[in-house]
Amino acid sequence: MAIIERPSAEIAVAGAAPSGVKPSEALGVFKRPAASTSWKDWLVTVDHKKLGIMYGVAAFFFFIVGGVEALLIRLQLAGPEGKILSADQYNQMFTMHATTMVFLFVMPMVSAFANYFVPLQIGARDVAFPRINAFGFWCWLFGGIFLNTSWFLGGAADGGWFMYAPNSSTLFSPSHGIDFWVLGLQITGIASLTGAINLIVTVLNMRAPGMKLMRMPIFTWMTLVVQFLLLFAMPVITVALFLLSFQRSFDATFFDVAAGADPLLWQHLCWIFGHPEVYILILPSFGIVSEIIPVFSKKPLFGYPIVAMSGAAIGFVGWGVWAHHMFASGLGPVSVAVFSMATMAIAVPTGVKIVNWIMTMWGGKLSFTVPMLFAIGLVVQFTIGGLSGVTHSVAPSDTQQTDTYYIVAHFHYVLFGGAIFGLFAGFYYWWPKIFRKQLSESLGKWNFWLMVIGMNMTFGPMHILGLQGQPRRMQVWTEARAGEGFFNIGFWNRIASLGSFILAVGVLLFIINIIYTHKSKKVAIAPLDPWDARSLEWMTANPPVEHNFDSIPTVNNLDEFFHRKYAEDPNTHEVRQVATAEEVLAELNAHPDEHIHMPSRSYWPILVSLSLPIICYGLIYNRLLMGVGAAFLLLTMFGWAMEPSTAPDDDFDPPAPGEGGGHTKELAPLG
Amino acid sequence: MSTVTEHAGHTDHSHDESHGASDKQYVVIALILAALTAIEVSTYYVDFGPLFMPTLFVLMAVKFVIVVSYFMHLKFDNKLFSYLFYTGLILAIAVYCGALATFKFFLQKG
Amino acid sequence: MADTALAHGADHGAPHTTTGLSNNKLGMWIFLGSECLLFGGLISTYMLYKGRVSAGPQPDQIYDIPFTSVSSFVLLMSSLTMVLAVSAAHRRDDRNTNLWLTVTALLGATFVGGQVYEFTAFYREGLGFTTSLFGSSFYTLTGFHGVHVTVGIIMLMALVGMVRRNRIPGSKAETVELIGLYWHFVDIVWIVIFTLVYLIPS
Ligand code: HEM
Ligand SMILES: [Cu+2]
Numbered sequence: 017m018a019i020i021e022r023p024s025a026e027i028a029v030a031g032a033a034p035s036g037v038k039p040s041e042a043l044g045v046f047k048r049p050a051a052s053t054s055w056k057d058w059l060v061t062v063d064h065k066k067l068g069i070m071y072g073v074a075a076f077f078f079f080i081v082g083g084v085e086a087l088l089i090r091l092q093l094a095g096p097e098g099k100i101l102s103a104d105q106y107n108q109m110f111t112m113h114a115t116t117m118v119f120l121f122v123m124p125m126v127s128a129f130a131n132y133f134v135p136l137q138i139g140a141r142d143v144a145f146p147r148i149n150a151f152g153f154w155c156w157l158f159g160g161i162f163l164n165t166s167w168f169l170g171g172a173a174d175g176g177w178f179m180y181a182p183n184s185s186t187l188f189s190p191s192h193g194i195d196f197w198v199l200g201l202q203i204t205g206i207a208s209l210t211g212a213i214n215l216i217v218t219v220l221n222m223r224a225p226g227m228k229l230m231r232m233p234i235f236t237w238m239t240l241v242v243q244f245l246l247l248f249a250m251p252v253i254t255v256a257l258f259l260l261s262f263q264r265s266f267d268a269t270f271f272d273v274a275a276g277a278d279p280l281l282w283q284h285l286c287w288i289f290g291h292p293e294v295y296i297l298i299l300p301s302f303g304i305v306s307e308i309i310p311v312f313s314k315k316p317l318f319g320y321p322i323v324a325m326s327g328a329a330i331g332f333v334g335w336g337v338w339a340h341h342m343f344a345s346g347l348g349p350v351s352v353a354v355f356s357m358a359t360m361a362i363a364v365p366t367g368v369k370i371v372n373w374i375m376t377m378w379g380g381k382l383s384f385t386v387p388m389l390f391a392i393g394l395v396v397q398f399t400i401g402g403l404s405g406v407t408h409s410v411a412p413s414d415t416q417q418t419d420t421y422y423i424v425a426h427f428h429y430v431l432f433g434g435a436i437f438g439l440f441a442g443f444y445y446w447w448p449k450i451f452r453k454q455l456s457e458s459l460g461k462w463n464f465w466l467m468v469i470g471m472n473m474t475f476g477p478m479h480i481l482g483l484q485g486q487p488r489r490m491q492v493w494t495e496a497r498a499g500e501g502f503f504n505i506g507f508w509n510r511i512a513s514l515g516s517f518i519l520a521v522g523v524l525l526f527i528i529n530i531i532y533t534h535k536s537k538k539v540a541i542a543p544l545d546p547w548d549a550r551s552l553e554w555m556t557a558n559p560p561v562e563h564n565f566d567s568i569p570t571v572n573n574l575d576e577f578f579h580r581k582y583a584e585d586p587n588t589h590e591v592r593q594v595a596t597a598e599e600v601l602a603e604l605n606a607h608p609d610e611h612i613h614m615p616s617r618s619y620w621p622i623l624v625s626l627s628l629p630i631i632c633y634g635l636i637y638n639r640l641l642m643g644v645g646a647a648f649l650l651l652t653m654f655g656w657a658m659e660p661s662t663a664p665d666d667d668f669d670p671p672a673p674g675e676g677g678g679h680t681k682e683l684a685p686l687g
Numbered sequence: 688m689s690t691v692t693e694h695a696g697h698t699d700h701s702h703d704e705s706h707g708a709s710d711k712q713y714v715v716i717a718l719i720l721a722a723l724t725a726i727e728v729s730t731y732y733v734d735f736g737p738l739f740m741p742t743l744f745v746l747m748a749v750k751f752v753i754v755v756s757y758f759m760h761l762k763f764d765n766k767l768f769s770y771l772f773y774t775g776l777i778l779a780i781a782v783y784c785g786a787l788a789t790f791k792f793f794l795q796k797g
Numbered sequence: 798m799a800d801t802a803l804a805h806g807a808d809h810g811a812p813h814t815t816t817g818l819s820n821n822k823l824g825m826w827i828f829l830g831s832e833c834l835l836f837g838g839l840i841s842t843y844m845l846y847k848g849r850v851s852a853g854p855q856p857d858q859i860y861d862i863p864f865t866s867v868s869s870f871v872l873l874m875s876s877l878t879m880v881l882a883v884s885a886a887h888r889r890d891d892r893n894t895n896l897w898l899t900v901t902a903l904l905g906a907t908f909v910g911g912q913v914y915e916f917t918a919f920y921r922e923g924l925g926f927t928t929s930l931f932g933s934s935f936y937t938l939t940g941f942h943g944v945h946v947t948v949g950i951i952m953l954m955a956l957v958g959m960v961r962r963n964r965i966p967g968s969k970a971e972t973v974e975l976i977g978l979y980w981h982f983v984d985i986v987w988i989v990i991f992t993l994v995y996l997i998p999s
C-alpha cells in the first residue's frame with residue numbers, strides 16, 4: 017500500500033498539466049518542509065491530530081496560569097484586610113484570570129478536542145483547510161502570549177473580562193494593559209473565525225460515505241453548533257474591540273459620554289457576543305458527556321435526535337437573550353420583560369439534555385470509571401448552575417443578585433462544574449487514543465473527588481456570600497462588617513479559599529497522573545478499545561496513523577463502530593459480540609485505499625501569524641514597527657497564495673531522496 | 688480544490704450547469720441596477736413625500752437581492768450556500784434591530 | 798485559499814466531498830455570512846450615533862450626494878466587470894479574464910480614490926475622526942468598507958499576475974469565482990451603506 021506524501025511524478029504531471037506548470041518548476045517561494053521527526057516538524061505541521069495536541073498542551077499551560085491567578089485572588093480574600101494584592105493588582109488579576117480561562121483555556125481546549133476528534137469521528141483524513149488550521153493555532157498561541165506579555169510591560173488589563181466602556185477608556189485605565197487585551201483578543205479572534213469556517217466545511221463536506229448528519233456522534237454535532245456560534249459571534253466582538261481600540265489609540269469618541277455617547281452600546285455588543293460565547297464554552301462539554309455516558313451505561317444515547325436538535329435549539333435561542341446581563345442597566349420595562357421571558361425559555365432545551373442523560377443511564381449497566389465520574393459530575397453540577405441561572409432570569413430577583421458573588425457562584429457552577437468537568441471527562445476518556453496509555457484510574461478517582469469537593473467548597477459558599485450582599489470584584493473585606501452567625505461572610509470566604517486549594521490539589525493530581533502514567537514501566541500500553549466504545553474515532557490504530565484510516569469506512573449506522581462489533585441474534589434478539597475491535601480494524605485495513613494524498617507541510621501558517629503580534633506591538637509602541645509587521649504580513653500572504661496545498665515532488669526541503677522509492681512511503685501493515 | 692482530477696478538469700461539472708446567465712444578460716442586469724440607482728438618487732432631488740423611506744428601502748433590498756442572486760449566482764447554485772449566507776444576514780438584521788430597538792431607535796421619528 | 802485535504806480513495810471520478818460542493822466555495826460563503834455581522838455592527842453603531850453631533854457639521858450639511866452617487870455607480874459597475882471576468886474564466890479565456898479583472902481593479906481604485914477625496918473634503922469642512930460621535934462612526938464604517946475594497950483590489954491585481962504566469966495553485970476558474978464573490982459582497986455592503994448612510998438624512 018502506498019501512502020503518498022509526495023505525489024508521484026506521474027500524478028504531478030497530470031495535476032499540473034492544464035495550468036501549464038512543469039512539475040520541475042518550484043511553486044512558491046520556499047521549498048516545502050519534508051516530513052521529519054524532529055521538533056521542527058511541529059512548527060510546520062498541518063496534521064489535525066498534531067495541531068490538536070498542540071492546542072491541548074498550550075491551553076493546559078494557560079489553565080495553570082489562570083489557576084495561579086485564581087489562587088492569588090482567593091488568598092487575598094482568605095482573611096480580613098488581605099494584603100497579598102494591591103487594589104490595582106487585584107483588578108488585573110481577576111480580569112486576566114477570566115480572560116485566560118475563557119479565551120486561552122476553555123476555547124482552545126475545545127479546539128484541541130474538535131481538531132483531533134471531529135475528522136476521526138466523521139471518517140475523514142484531515143480537515144478541509146489544513147494550512148488554515150495551522151494558521152489558526154499559531155494565531156491563537158501568539159495572541160495569548162502577546163496578551164500575557166502585558167504583565168511585564170506596565171501592567172495587565174484591569175477592566176474586568178467584559179471590559180465595560182467607558183470604564184475601559186484611557187481616562188480610567190491609563191496603562192497599556194487594555195490595549196494589549198483588545199489587540200490580543202483580536203488576534204485570538206482570527207483563530208476562532210478561521211477555525212469555525214474550517215470545521216464547518218469539514219463537517220459539512222468531508223464526511224465518510226454514509227455518514228449522514230443524523231449519524232454523526234453528538235460531539236461532532238455540538239462542535240458544529242459551536243462553530244456556527246463562533247462564526248456569527250466573533251465579528252460582533254471584533255466590532256466592539258475595534259471601537260474600543262480606536263477610542264484608546266486614536267481618540268475616537270464612541271464611548272465618550274461627554275460627547276453624547278451611550279455606554280450601553282458597548283454592553284450590547286459585548287453581550288450579543290457574550291451570551292453565545294457561554295454556549296460556545298459549554299456545548300462541547302455537553303457533546304463529550306453525550307459520548308461518554310452511553311459508553312459506560314452500555315446503552316445507546318437516549319433520544320439521540322432530541323439531544324442533537326436541542327443543542328441546535330440552544331444555539332439558536334442563545335442569540336435572543338443577551339440583555340439578561342443588562343437588567344440593571346436601565347433598559348426599560350419592555351426590553352427587560354422580553355429578555356426575561358426568552359431567558360426562561362432557554363432553560364428548556366438545556367433541561368431536555370439533562371433528562372436525556374439521566375434516561376440514558378436509567379437501567380443501564382453503569383461502570384463508574386473516571387471519565388464517567390466526571391461526566392456525572394457535570395450533569396449534577398451543571399444542573400445546580402443552570403438553576404441559579406433561572407433565578408437570574410427573573411428580572412426583579414436579578415436586580416438583587418447582579419454584581420454580587422451569587423453571579424460568581426452561578427457561572428462557576430456552569431463553567432467549572434460544567435465545561436471544565438466535561439473537558440476532564442474527555443481527557444480521561446480519550447487519553448489512551450491519543451497517547452496510547454490509559455491514565456491511572458485510582459489516581460483519577462482521587463483527582464475527581466478532590467475536584468468535586470474543592471469545587472463545591474469554593475463556589476457553593478459564594479451563593480450565600482452573594483445573597484448576603486458581597487459584591488463581586490471586591491478587593492478586601494473587614495471583620496467589623498462581616499456580619500454574624502451563619503451568615504458571617506468571613507467564615508464563608510475562608511471556606512471558599514480553603515476549597516480553592518483543595519481544587520488546586522485535585523488539578524495537580526491530574527498532572528501527577530500524567531507523569532506517573534507515562535514514566536512508570538508498570539503501566540502497559542492500552543488496548544485498542546479500552547472502554548468498548550461506539551464511535552468511529554476508536555476504529556483507528558493506537559494512536560491513529562497520519563492519514564487516520566487506511567481505507568475510509570462506509571457508515572451504515574449511528575454508533576457505527578459498535579454495530580461492527582455487536583450484532584443482534586435474529587432469533588433470540590440478544591445482542592452479542594461478533595468481532596473484537598482488533599478484528600474490526602484489521603478488516604478495515606485489509607483493503608487499503610491506493611492513493612492517499614495527505615496535505616503537505618508548510619512554513620507559511622506560522623510565518624503569516626507571526627506578523628500579527630508584530631503589528632500589534634507596533635500599534636502600541638512604534639508606528640514604524642507596525643509598518644514592518646504589515647509588510648511582513650503582505651509578503652507572507654503572497655507566499656502562501658502561491659503555494660499549492662499539495663506539493664509536487666521536487667518541491668521539498670531537503671530534496672526528495674532519489675527516484676521511485678523516495679516518492680512513496682510504504683507503511684508496515686497495521687494491526 | 689487541488690486534487691488530481693480537479694486539475695485535469697474532470698469535475699468541473701458543477702460549473703457549467705450553474706451558470707444561469709450569459710454575458711449579455713449580465714449587461715442587462717447591470718443596466719437594471721443602474722436604473723434603480725438612478726431612482727434612488729432622484730429621491731434627493733424630487734420630493735417623494737411619505738413614500739420616501741419605503742421607496743429607498745425597497746430599492747435597496749431589490750438591488751441587494753439582484754446582485755446576490757445573479758452576479759453571485761446564488762439563485763442557480765446549491766441551496767446550501769443560500770442557507771448559510773442568508774442565515775448570517777437575517778441573524779444580523781434581527782440581532783442588531785433588536786439592539787437598536789432597546790435604544791428606542793425606531794420610536795424617535797417618523 | 799486553495800487548500801484541501803485530499804481524502805479520496807482509488808475512485809478518482811467520484812466527487813470528493815459529501816455535498817459535492819467545493820470546500821473553498823463553501824468556506825467563502827460561510828465567511829461572507831459572518832461578514833454580515835461585522836458590517837451589521839458597524840452600521841448599527843453609525844445609525845445609533847449619526848444624530849449625535851456635539852460639535853462640527855451634521856450629516857446632511859456635509860454629504861455631497863451627486864459625488865457619492867457617481868462613485869457608488871462606479872462600484873456597482875465594477876460588479877458587472879467582475880462577473881464578466883468570472884464568466885471568461887469559466888470559458889478558459891485567459892485574455893478576457895485578465896482584461897476584466899484589470900478593469901474591475903481600476904474601477905475599485907476609482908472608488909477608493911473617490912473615498913479618499915471625500916474624506917479630505919469632509920475633514921476640511923470640519924468633520925474630523927474625533928470631532929463628534931457622527932464623525933467617529935462615519936469614518937469607521939466607511940473606512941472599514943474602504944479597507945475591504947482595497948483588500949479586494951490587491952487580490953485582483955495578484956490574481957492578474959498569477960493568471961498571467963500560470964501560478965495559480967488549484968482551479969483557475971474557481972479562484973476567480975471566489976474573489977468575485979468577495980468583490981460582489983463588498984459591493985452589496987455599499988448598496989446598503991449608500992442608502993442608509995447617504996440617502997436617508999439624519
Ligand atoms: C440554564 C441556563 C442559563 C440561564 C437561565 C442563565 C442566566 C444567566 C443570567 C440571567 C445571567 C446574568 C446575571 C447578572 O449578571 O445579573 C448570567 C450570567 C452568567 N452566566 Fe448564565 N445562564 C445559564 C447558563 C449558563 C451557561 C451554560 C454558562 C456558561 C457555560 C453561563 C455563564 C454565565 C456567565 C459567565 C455569567 C456572568 C457574566 C458576567 O457578568 O461576567 N450561564 N446567566
Ligand atoms: Cu447570558
